[in-house]
Amino acid sequence: MNNPLEDLQHLTEAVRMAGADIAPTYIEYVQLAFAIANDCGEAGRNDFLSLCSLSSKYNERNAQTLFSNALRADKEDIHLGSVFHLAEQCGVKISGRSGSRPVKTTGTAGTAPDFPHTYARYNKEDDSLSDETNGEEQLTEGSDPYSPLPTFPQDYVWPELLERIISFGKKPEQRDILLLGALTVLGSSLSHTVRCQYGRKWQAPCMQTFIVAPSASGKGALTWVRLLIEPIHDKIRAEVKEAMKTYRREKASYDSLGKERKNQEAPVLPPNRMFLISGNNTGTGILQNIMDSNGTGLICESEADTVSTAIGTEFGNWSDTLRKAFDHDRLSYNRRTDREYQEVGRSYLSVLLSGTPAQVKPLIPTAENGLFSRQNFYYMPRVTQWADQFDEDEIDVDEEFRLMGKEWKSTLDKLTLQGLFTLKLTHDQKKQFNQQFDQLFHRSGKINSNEMNSSVIRLAVNTCRMMSIVAILRSLEDASLVKPDAHLSPDNLKDHITPRWDMVITDNDFHAVLSLVEPLYLHATHILSFLASSVIKRRGTADREMLFAEMKDEFTRQLLLEKTHERGIPESTALTWLKRLTKQGALVSVDGKGTYRKS
Structure with a gap:
């Protein structure tokens, strides 16, 4: 028997120790509420509030309202796996989660149906490529790739x-x-x-x-x-200037007509054209x-x-x-x-x-x-590098x-x-x-x-x-x-x-x-x-695109790492990309021994 509430409590403790804001935008904030409400019911409210409180945007009243709404809503396609995924995105992982399916949890939302979890397990024994990855994808500092x-x-x-x-x-x-x-x-x-x-x-x-x-x-x-x-723009503006002069003359003449204006068409202001x-x-x-x-x-x-x-x-x-x-x-x-x-x-x-x-x-x-x-x-x-800006010519x-x-x-x-x-x-x-x-x-x-x-x-x-x-x-x-x-x-x-x-x-x-x-x-x-x-x-990222674009249709893990080292990309990052692309179907493991083919 597994206990999703116990899993959640372990994760909440790890997130708080890391001081990680795992729901920085409204999208993640809502996902967090529905996932916890679906799998833990009312019993998960305190953990939800605890996780949200790490955000600088935290408002307890709003968080309480959102969680209450999540308990009443029908969003059974979102589960605790989403919470663990959000945490992992911030570098927070826990191993050895209990069991593989949720238990029924009763709260103000009623009895949760017995359905399989949608989250992926993060135990190393379940990770077919875990022996190839020693860390998470590392991003460069600043904006340069x-x-x-x-x-x-x-x-x-x-x-x-x-x-x-x-x-x-x-x-x-x-x-x-x-x-x-x-x-x-x-x-x-x-x-x-x-x-x-x-x-x-x-x-x-x-x-x-x-x-x-x-x-x-x-x-x-x-x-x-x-x-x-600019020559095209300047010509247009010159034409507008002349049109405005003509308009002002005609408007002054029209205004001077007095009562006779009713028998004349008023001049039309020319469009203020530009390029x-x-x-x-x-x-x-x-x-x-x-x-x-x-x-x-x-x-x-x-x-x-x-x-x-x-x-x-x-x-x-x-x-x-x-x-x-x-x-x-x-x-x-x-x-x-x-x-x-x-x-x-x-x-x-x-x-x-x-x-x-x-x-x-x-x-x-x-x-x-x-x-x-x-x-x-x-x-x-x-x-x-410094460049000489004194142009000789x-x-x-x-x-x-x-x-x-x-x-x-x-x-x-x-x-x-x-x-x-x-x-x-x-x-x-x-x-x-x-x-x-x-x-x-x-x-x-x-x-x-x-x-x-x-x-x-x-x-x-x-x-x-x-x-x-x-x-x-x-x-x-x-x-x-x-x-x-x-x-x-x-x-x-x-x-x-x-x-x-x-x-x-x-x-x-x-x-x-x-x-x-x-x-x-x-x-x-x-x-x-x-x-x-x-x-x-x-x-x-473009780094990932360029790295795999340079590989032949069939390549080995060793060749990939050699190219990775040439580019200065962390090995753990490249191996994370390799794992991800294989799971997504962009790459296929040929022999299970480190040879891959582009699909």
């Missing part, structure tokens, strides 16, 4: 404009963020000019990119790519800016907390606007004061942010937030980017006059695209449960968008990559009227963009480790 995250392939020659932009990067990571930043900024200006069809929707090349780096790590290079778009939209904005303000600009714009902020602070204010809450804009959804709002309703049918908002690791969570609390899966993440490592980089911005505006004006360009992938390209993402989706699901599934799905969307940007830039160098839309009327072609064009991407450019997928995925998994888990309790 054990070994550097992968950079993009550095040997590819991108279209000329991209090559000029990334040439100002002094190291691979800086070249990478210049490439990502340029694709985001240039794509924002192409939203009404270029498209591709994916997921039964027309995808404009609008993306949301978040560069994360410790302070003074070189992410400031992103301020250069903003200069690429660069401030991240320091209210919820209504950001919607108004987007609508005034026909659904198009770019938020470009070098400090991510500018956006997170604005979203967190009383009149903020426009996180949903960012999520909807990614999918080009309709945006609307209603003003109660003057009963004014405004909307825009499709939105094309792009976002380019940079910030420190501490600025990630205030903007994106969890992976379930929805913003996480929509971002292209790139993590820059901290600077570990004394190039004014700001001026170089301003010149490129003016050139890009001129190019964009010509592209806009030509019409709409649609990217068409070949059958083989679609097949290769699907193969790569199918493998990544399968691997992610095995290792990270479903916590990264949405990210992989939306990374595919962003990849199509990047391909359309690269394709249009390459077509500026090779006109044979575009041809009139196959469905155009022959009369249009005869009259040289071509409003729509079909565009292809070269195989080299196609594979170059696909080569960005794996690094971007691994950078996203690293950022995931900064966030609170709302789906699984055990984290998937």
Whole structure:
């Protein structure tokens, strides 16, 4: 006979001795209440309160109410195993638990049914791989992974404009963020000019990119790519300024009419159009800016907390606007004061942010937030060596980017006059695209449960968008990559009227963009480790992904440990990963003697 109450009391004593807060968030707090109420009834109340009291957020009255509600609720799928799991996550374990099934416990909840426990046993004799693990997974201090995250392939020659932009990067990571930043900024200006069809929707090349780096790590290079778009913004603002002058003259003339005004139409205030939209904005303000600009714009902020602070204010809450804009959804709002309703049918908002690791969570609390899966993440490592900042050639980089911005505006004006360009992938390209993402989706699901599934799905969307940007830039160098839309009327072609064009991407450019997928995925998994888990309790990290990605389809435990030592990863951590992946089915033990095969 086992005694779950006795098990709970032993665990409570161990947790209190360790001073561990095993329910730091509301999710764990509720799990704790239902698990203890189900298996121990009223008799477990004191242990529940004792465990909760170790939290700085502890409120006895609230805890008493929650436990009473748990006694009355029907949540029989949560049991003491959840409590032991929460404790183990904080490094608290007890061995030698009694028995394997609960006894009936009577309390205010009545008689508990006789059903098997759902928790796993932590006795060493029940752990098939316990001889391989000497401790728990150890995390690195700070935000850096054990070994550097992968950079993009550095040997590819991108279209000329991209090559000029990334040439100002002094190291691979800086070249990478210049490439990502340029694709985001240039794509924002192409939203009404270029498209591709994916997921039964027309995808404009609008993306949301978040560069994360410790302070003074070189992410400031992103301020250069903003200069690429300023000529477009400046032109729009100049037009608004002239429109406002005309409006004021007409308004003054209208006001001077006196009684005759009833026979005249009042002048209409022109929309306050812009391209660069401030991240320091209210919820209504950001919607108004987007609508005034026909659904198009770019938020470009070098400090991510500018956006997170604005979203967190009383009149903020426009996180949903960012999520909807990614999918080009309709945006609307209603003003109660003057009963004014405004909307825009499709939105094309792009976002380019940079910030420190501490600025990630205030903007994106969890992976379930929805913003996480929509971002292209790139993590820059901290600077570990002094670098000479006195540039001998004394190039004014700001001026170089301003010149490129003016050139890009001129190019964009010509592209806009030509019409709409649609990217068409070949059958083989679609097949290769699907193969790569199918493998990544399968691997992610095995290792990270479903916590990264949405990210992989939306990374595919962003990849199509990047391909359309690269394709249009390459077509500026090779006109044979575009041809009139196959469905155009022959009369249009005869009259040289071509409003729509079909565009292809070269195989080299196609594979170059696909080569960005794996690094971007691994950078996203690293950022995931900064966030609170709302789906699984055990984290998937880029370190783990990279370690097992480097192993052959069949490998030995010894080879894994050798690679582990090269990376500086604690042996106990690697063996914990090995055990976990084997249990999850991502790996299969071939002979039971230390040889494993990827499933």
